Amino acid sequence: MSATATRAGGGSWEELVTAALLGTERRPAAGEPAALLDEAALRTVRRRAGLLPAPAPIRPERAPDDGRPELPEAARRRLGQLLADRSASAHSGGRRGAAPDLAELLPQWLGAAAERGFRAPPALLPALLDAARARTDLRPQALAFAGPRGTWLARLNPEWRFALRGGSGSAVLPDASDTEAVRRLWDEGLFAERVALLAAVRAYEPGAARELLATTWAAERAEDRLMFLDSLRAGLCGEDEPFLERALADRSRNVRATAAELLSALPASALAGRMAARAASCVALDRSGDGDGARIAVEAPHECDAGMQRDGVAPKPPTGRGERSWWLGQLVEAAPLGGWAGRLGGRSAREIVALPVADDWGDELHAAWCRAAVRQGDAEWARALLGTPSSPPGGNAGTVSLAERAKLLSTLSEGERAEWVAAFIAAHGLSEAFQLLGVCLVPWSAGLGRAVVDALEIARDAGSYPWSFSGVMGLAERCLSPGEAGRLDALTAVPVEEEGASPGAGGYWAEAFQRLVGTLRLRGAMLAELDA
Amino acid sequence: MNQQGVRWTAEQVLALAPDAASRKTGSKLGTAGPWSESGCDNSSVWGLCKGSGSKPYQTVVDTSGLGYKCSCPSRKFPCKHALGLLLLWAADEQAVPVVADGEVPDWAGQWLRGRRERAAKKGSEEAGPAEARTADPEAARRRAEKRAERVTAGAAELEQRLEDLLRGGLAAAERPGYGLWEETAARMVDAQAPGLAGRVRELGAIPGSGPGWPVRLLEECALLHLLDRAWMGREGLPEPLAATVRARVGVPAPPQGPLVRDIWQVLAQYDTADAKLTTRRIWLYGRESGRAAMLLDFGAAGRAPELALPVGLAIDAELTPYPGGGQLRAALGERFGAPLAAGGPPPGGTTAEAMERYGRALRDDPWLDAWPVTLSGVIPVPPGEGGGQGWQLADSNGELALPVAPGAADRAGLWKLVALSGGGPVTVFGECGHRGFAPLAGWAQDEAEAVRLL
Numbered sequence: 001m002s003a004t005a006t007r008a009g010g011g012s013w014e015e016l017v018t019a020a021l022l023g024t025e026r027r028p029a030a031g032e033p034a035a036l037l038d039e040a041a042l043r044t045v046r047r048r049a050g051l052l053p054a055p056a057p058i059r060p061e062r063a064p065d066d067g068r069p070e071l072p073e074a075a076r077r078r079l080g081q082l083l084a085d086r087s088a089s090a091h092s093g094g095r096r097g098a099a100p101d102l103a104e105l106l107p108q109w110l111g112a113a114a115e116r117g118f119r120a121p122p123a124l125l126p127a128l129l130d131a132a133r134a135r136t137d138l139r140p141q142a143l144a145f146a147g148p149r150g151t152w153l154a155r156l157n158p159e160w161r162f163a164l165r166g167g168s169g170s171a172v173l174p175d176a177s178d179t180e181a182v183r184r185l186w187d188e189g190l191f192a193e194r195v196a197l198l199a200a201v202r203a204y205e206p207g208a209a210r211e212l213l214a215t216t217w218a219a220e221r222a223e224d225r226l227m228f229l230d231s232l233r234a235g236l237c238g239e240d241e242p243f244l245e246r247a248l249a250d251r252s253r254n255v256r257a258t259a260a261e262l263l264s265a266l267p268a269s270a271l272a273g274r275m276a277a278r279a280a281s282c283v284a285l286d287r288s289g290d291g292d293g294a295r296i297a298v299e300a301p302h303e304c305d306a307g308m309q310r311d312g313v314a315p316k317p318p319t320g321r322g323e324r325s326w327w328l329g330q331l332v333e334a335a336p337l338g339g340w341a342g343r344l345g346g347r348s349a350r351e352i353v354a355l356p357v358a359d360d361w362g363d364e365l366h367a368a369w370c371r372a373a374v375r376q377g378d379a380e381w382a383r384a385l386l387g388t389p390s391s392p393p394g395g396n397a398g399t400v401s402l403a404e405r406a407k408l409l410s411t412l413s414e415g416e417r418a419e420w421v422a423a424f425i426a427a428h429g430l431s432e433a434f435q436l437l438g439v440c441l442v443p444w445s446a447g448l449g450r451a452v453v454d455a456l457e458i459a460r461d462a463g464s465y466p467w468s469f470s471g472v473m474g475l476a477e478r479c480l481s482p483g484e485a486g487r488l489d490a491l492t493a494v495p496v497e498e499e500g501a502s503p504g505a506g507g508y509w510a511e512a513f514q515r516l517v518g519t520l521r522l523r524g525a526m527l528a529e530l531d532a
Numbered sequence: 533m534n535q536q537g538v539r540w541t542a543e544q545v546l547a548l549a550p551d552a553a554s555r556k557t558g559s560k561l562g563t564a565g566p567w568s569e570s571g572c573d574n575s576s577v578w579g580l581c582k583g584s585g586s587k588p589y590q591t592v593v594d595t596s597g598l599g600y601k602c603s604c605p606s607r608k609f610p611c612k613h614a615l616g617l618l619l620l621w622a623a624d625e626q627a628v629p630v631v632a633d634g635e636v637p638d639w640a641g642q643w644l645r646g647r648r649e650r651a652a653k654k655g656s657e658e659a660g661p662a663e664a665r666t667a668d669p670e671a672a673r674r675r676a677e678k679r680a681e682r683v684t685a686g687a688a689e690l691e692q693r694l695e696d697l698l699r700g701g702l703a704a705a706e707r708p709g710y711g712l713w714e715e716t717a718a719r720m721v722d723a724q725a726p727g728l729a730g731r732v733r734e735l736g737a738i739p740g741s742g743p744g745w746p747v748r749l750l751e752e753c754a755l756l757h758l759l760d761r762a763w764m765g766r767e768g769l770p771e772p773l774a775a776t777v778r779a780r781v782g783v784p785a786p787p788q789g790p791l792v793r794d795i796w797q798v799l800a801q802y803d804t805a806d807a808k809l810t811t812r813r814i815w816l817y818g819r820e821s822g823r824a825a826m827l828l829d830f831g832a833a834g835r836a837p838e839l840a841l842p843v844g845l846a847i848d849a850e851l852t853p854y855p856g857g858g859q860l861r862a863a864l865g866e867r868f869g870a871p872l873a874a875g876g877p878p879p880g881g882t883t884a885e886a887m888e889r890y891g892r893a894l895r896d897d898p899w900l901d902a903w904p905v906t907l908s909g910v911i912p913v914p915p916g917e918g919g920g921q922g923w924q925l926a927d928s929n930g931e932l933a934l935p936v937a938p939g940a941a942d943r944a945g946l947w948k949l950v951a952l953s954g955g956g957p958v959t960v961f962g963e964c965g966h967r968g969f970a971p972l973a974g975w976a977q978d979e980a981e982a983v984r985l986l
Contacts, residue, residue, distance in 0.1 A: 016750070017746055017747055017750055020698060020701070020702050020746065020750045020753075021701055021702045021703050021746045021750075022701045022703065023698065023699055023700045023701025023702075023703075023704075024698055024699050025699055025700065025701075026701065032695075033694070033695035033696075033697075033698035033699050034691075034695055034757075036698055037694060037695070037698060037753065037754050037757040037758075038754075038757070040750050040751070040753070040754035040757075041754035041755060041757055041758040041898075043754075044750075044751040044754050044755060045755075045758075045894055045898045047966075048890075048891070048894055048965075048966040049891040049892075049894045049895075050891065051887050051890070051891065051966060052884065052887060052932075053883040053884050053887055053927075053932035053933055053934050054924075054932065054933055054934075054935070055931055055932065055933070056913075056924070056926035056927065056930070056931055056932055056933035057913050057924055057926060057933060058913075059911045059913055059926055059928075059955065060911075060913060060914070060950075060955045061955055062954065062955035062956055063954035063955050063956075074623070077541055077542055077622065077623055078623060080541060080542050080543055081542040081559070081562065081619065081623060084542060084543065084546055084555075084559065100563055100565065102559065122951045122952045122954060122976060123948050123951060123952055123976075123983040124951075125947075125948075125951040126944055126947040126948050126951055127944075130944075149951065149954050152954065152955070153947070153950060153951050156914045156916070156950060157914065157947065158916075514565060515565075517565075518563055518564065518565035521564060521565075522563055522564075525624060525626075
C-alpha cells in the first residue's frame, strides 16, 4: 500500500532489504543474521505503526436520484430470496419435485414491482445486474427496475456494460418536448441513446420523430437507417407516407424492404394501391367451373418487374420455392385486405376464406392473407382465417397452421383471444395448445385457466405422464391466476392407481399439481407483499 | 428481555448454511408447500416437513441459543430442513405464525426444554473457580512446563532456520524446490506450537505472491523472529504482552473474566479454510461498552463450525475475554433472549483515524495484521475511473483514502458497497491493517440496516 514509512537511523530500509535478499555472507556490513532480523523487526513494526492513508483518487460522480418509493419490507426480503436462489438453482438438474422454482418467479416479481413503480433496493443491485447478465430475457424488466442507480453502477463495472446498451438509457433521455435537448442528444448521442430517443419522441409526437430522423437521414449508416426506420412502426400514420416513399429508393435493400412493408400497412398509401392492383390482377372469381359454386382462380405473376422490385418485392425466392408463388405471396401480403370484397363479388372475409381455390393455390393464398391480416392488424380477416376453434389446425382447406393461428390471435382483443384459446383446448386438449397459450394475456382469464386445468385433469385421468405436459405445466405456473390455487387443492392428493394407468403416474401428477399450487400460492403472497 | 424477537432475513438464514449445496436445497424447502403444523415463539421455530417417506420430519430451531434438531438422517448441520424452516419463518409470517406461550407442540418443546436445562447447568459449572475443575493441579502444572519446554526447543530451531536463511539470502527462497517451509511447519506442529507452524506455512506462499515479495518475506521473517525471541524471553515481559505471545505461539490460555454483559451487535461472520480446518470469525460490537470482540470457532475440514450468529442483529449476552492480544478475542457465555434489532452502525471515524487505531493496537500486539474499525462517511471507489489499479475507500470530507486489502473482500461485496453508496458517503465496518482495509459490513447513509459484504 502506498504509505509514508518512518525513517529509522542508520541504513535505509531498502539497504536492509537488499542485504536480506543477498544474505549476510555477501553483505557483512549488515551484521549477523540475528542482528539483521532484530533491525528488520523493529523497522517493520515501526513502518506499520506509522502507515498513513494515501491521497484520495477521483471519486465517482453521484448516482442520479431515483424518486420511486421504496419496496415494502416483506417484498424486499422476497426479492433477496429470489435473487439468492437464482445462483443456487442455476446448476440444478433432474426432476423438479414438488417445490416451486423460484428462478421462474423472478421475471414475474420484476414485472409486478415495475407496475407498482418501486425503486430497487441498492444492496440488491449487483445481484440484479448479475441476474440480468445471465438471462437476456430478464434484461428489460431488471434494468427498468434497477433504474438510474443501476445504470450508474453498470457504468463502473465492465461486466455490466450490457446494461448501457438499448432500452435502459431511458433514464437519461431528455423530455421529448424539450426540442433543444432532443436535438443535441440526436446529434451527439450514442446509437442506443439515439434509438431510445427516437422511440420516446415518436411516442410523444409521431411527426416530430419523423422530422428529426429526416434531418440526418442521408448521413446515417445503412444498419442505423434500418433501425431508425423500424422505430416508425410505432404510431405509423398516413403522414409518414412521403418519407417512406423516398426510402423506397434507398441504397440499402433492407431499408427498401422495410419501407415497403411499412407502406403496405397503410391501406391508403400509393404503394398499397399499386400492390392491390397487382394482386387483384392475379386473383379472380371463376364461375366457369363444373358444378354451380363459385371458386377462386389464381394466375401468379410471370415476372418480377422493376416496379415490383422498387415496391419491395424480393425477386429471388428461398431455396425450394417457385418464383411465381413467391412473388404472388408477396403481392397478396402487401395488398390491403379491404380491397378483396370488391374484387370477389362483395363477399365478406369469412365468405371469401370459405371459397374453394382452383389448382391447389389455396394454401399459398391463405398463408399470404394471414400475413396481411397480421401486418394490417385486421381482426375481421383474422377471425375468418382462424376458423372455428373446434376445427383442427392446418388440416382441411380453409384452416391455417398453429403458428399462423398464434399470430392471427394476437390481432384480436385480449378477451376474445382467451375465449378462442379456451375453446380450442376444450376441443383438442393441450398437446397443441402451447404456442397459442403463449400469446394470451397473463394472468389468464378465469375461463382460459379453467380450460387448462380441466384439460390437465383429463390428461391425468387418461393415464399419461405429467412430463408430456411439462411445457403447459410451466406456463400454468407462470400464468394461472393465484386465485385458482384453492380450486386446484383437490388435485394435489395422490390418486388411487387404476388398472391400465402408467405406473407411478398418479404420484407424479400429484407432485406436479402440488408444485403448481405451491407456485400459485407463492405468487399470491408475492403480489400481496408488493401491495402491502 | 422479553422483547418480541425479530425475524431474520433470508440472507441471514442462508449465512448459516454449511455449504452451497445446503443453501440450494434449503432454499427449495423455504416455501409453504412441504410444511405443516409450523409455528414459532419468542425463541424457537418448529414445523413438520414432508419428505419422501410417510412420516414427516420434525424440525426445531432454537433461535435464541442457535441450536437445531431434526429427525431427518442428514449429518449436515444445520440440515436443509432447518434452513428451509428458517427461510419460511423469515419470509412468511402466515406460514409460521407466532403461537401463545405454552402452545409449543410436545415433540418440539421437549427438546427445547432439555437444551435449556443443559445450558443452564453448563453455565453454573463454568461459573465455578478454575482450580476446582482441575483434578490434580500439580500434574497440570508439570504438563504445562513440559509443553513450554517443547515449544522453546521448537522456537530455537526455527530461529536457527531463519538465521540460516538470512545468512544465505532470501533470494534462495524463490528457487524452485525450496521446500523448507512445509518441513519446518511440520517440526513446529511436533513442537506443539501451532501458532508458529501457521506463520511458517504462510511464509511459503510469499515468494510466489508477486512484485515486492522480498520486502514481505523479510517483514514476516522478522516478525517471526520477534515472536521466537519474545517467547524465549517471556518471563521478562509485562503480563499482557506475555499473554499475547503465548496466544500467538499457539499455547492456549482459557478465557478469563471479568464477564462483559452487553447488547452485542453482530457485525460480521466469515469463514476461512485450509486443508484441515475451517475457522469462523464473528465480529461483535458492544453497544453499551463500545468495545469490539471477536468470537472464533472451528470446524473439521469441509464442515462448518457450529457457532453462528445472525449478522445484522444484536444479542444480549455475556462474553469472557481471552488474555492478551488487545483483549479482542472472547468466548461467548450465556445469552439472554432472542436476537434484537441492532439499530445502526457503530460510531466510526476517518481513514486516518482508522490507521491510527491500528498503529496503536500494534503496541499491545506487534504481530497484529489488522484491527476492527468502522469508517464513517467514506466513498468506495472501484478500479478504473480515476481509482487506478485497486479498490479504495476515500474520505468524503477529506483528501485521503485507504486501499481495500487484496483478496480480503469479494467482488460481490465490494459492488454491493458501491451500490449502497451511489457515489455518496457510507459507513463501513471492517479490518484495517498494513495490507489495507477489508470491508465486512456496510450501511447506507441514514440507514440502520447492516448489509453483509463478505
